[in-house]
Amino acid sequence: MDIHEYQAKELLQQFGVMVPRGGLAYSPEQARYRAHEIGGERWVVKAQVHAGGRGKAGGIRICESDGAVEEAAEELLGKRLVNAQTGTRGRIVNRLYVEAATPIEREFYLGIVLDRAKEQISVVASPEGGMEIEEIAQQRPDSIVRCAIEPAVGMQEFQAREIAFSLGLPSTLIAPAVKTLMGAYRAFRDLDAVMVEINPLAVTGDGRLLALDAKMAFDDNALFRRASISELRDKSQEDPREMQAADRGLSYVGLDGQIGCIINGAGLAMATMDMIQHAGGRPANFMDIGGGASPERVAKAFRLVCNDANVQAILVNIFAGINRCDWVAAGILQALEKVELNLPLVVRLAGTKVEAGKALLRASGRPIIMADTLADAADQAVAAWRAATENRA
Ligand code: ADP
Ligand code: MG
Numbered sequence: 042m043d044i045h046e047y048q049a050k051e052l053l054q055q056f057g058v059m060v061p062r063g064g065l066a067y068s069p070e071q072a073r074y075r076a077h078e079i080g081g082e083r084w085v086v087k088a089q090v091h092a093g094g095r096g097k098a099g100g101i102r103i104c105e106s107d108g109a110v111e112e113a114a115e116e117l118l119g120k121r122l123v124n125a126q127t128g129t130r131g132r133i134v135n136r137l138y139v140e141a142a143t144p145i146e147r148e149f150y151l152g153i154v155l156d157r158a159k160e161q162i163s164v165v166a167s168p169e170g171g172m173e174i175e176e177i178a179q180q181r182p183d184s185i186v187r188c189a190i191e192p193a194v195g196m197q198e199f200q201a202r203e204i205a206f207s208l209g210l211p212s213t214l215i216a217p218a219v220k221t222l223m224g225a226y227r228a229f230r231d232l233d234a235v236m237v238e239i240n241p242l243a244v245t246g247d248g249r250l251l252a253l254d255a256k257m258a259f260d261d262n263a264l265f266r267r268a269s270i271s272e273l274r275d276k277s278q279e280d281p282r283e284m285q286a287a288d289r290g291l292s293y294v295g296l297d298g299q300i301g302c303i304i305n306g307a308g309l310a311m312a313t314m315d316m317i318q319h320a321g322g323r324p325a326n327f328m329d330i331g332g333g334a335s336p337e338r339v340a341k342a343f344r345l346v347c348n349d350a351n352v353q354a355i356l357v358n359i360f361a362g363i364n365r366c367d368w369v370a371a372g373i374l375q376a377l378e379k380v381e382l383n384l385p386l387v388v389r390l391a392g393t394k395v396e397a398g399k400a401l402l403r404a405s406g407r408p409i410i411m412a413d414t415l416a417d418a419a420d421q422a423v424a425a426w427r428a429a430t431e432n433r434a
Contacts, residue, residue, distance in 0.1 A: 144246030298323025339372025366398025
């Protein structure tokens, strides 16, 4: 799970990382009010979206008056920021962070990530801050300082000092840098984060070390024990298809093919996707409705797949062990009552109560294409999609 910059800054501050004064705004008037609260003469208005590279996408505005703050807020709110990190869909700007603009002397990069392969925590730093880490790795790979942290021991002060010295910080800033590194590391560990990034970590004109940007991501599997973190979730920043599915307890991953899939069991879903590909089509999604799926659950899955504009044929493939084919059939029919389906539908049922399930579908009088085996189902779905496409052409 990702969070916003302002949320990450609030958390990091609790662990001793220094940040500029700032405040959240949902409207232009509020942004202006925040500028007054913060004081000073220059402010930065920052779009809060779950993606980096906002500066280059026009999401970071330096303002010299409270009127300019209000204007910048007016322009940014409701806008969709699009860059390499957001994907083509972009991310909607619903919140702004107004911050004191700080004169910058130097910008550093600091990242803490989980290295699953090495089973360690990796600290990455560079004196080439401001650029994204991928750019630094490409253009100035020699500038990158790395340090592996053994999680059972944790970051030691000497390691933090070593990193601070290798960045070439002046002696007066070694102690603040150690405090920042130790704080960011403790936030990472104590909050079950998988990533903390401070870019830039800036040396200001008046010789302070401040985090001007902050990003954090958390381990989804640990959210159950971090209630205060999971409350920071912002659903407006997530893929609506996957979010709706997650809210309905369905495992769903959106893909870009044409055949919509409704399947029980992750293994069968993978096999079905392979078979579709083998038959010459491409799956539009991965979907596992799970074992013991009630008719309501099947109907929910159905609506979700039908709402995807890419889908041109639907394949339902159920091998019922705990599941019951008659329930699945009832779910399909229930869904068809509510969704007007103009797409070919192929259904393959096997296992518990298969005859009852097939009988229900046949008795409905709906134009459902029945298949007996997985290979047959994939062939039929691809053939139906091709025929439907040709008909339309
Ligand atoms: P992003 O990484 O998404 O582009 P940042 O928060 O890093 O967004 O902002 C981009 C750049 O804007 C920074 O590298 C920094 O140079 C400048 N900047 C950001 N916040 C401030 C601030 N409070 N004062 C001065 N400059 C800032
Ligand atoms: Mg940044």
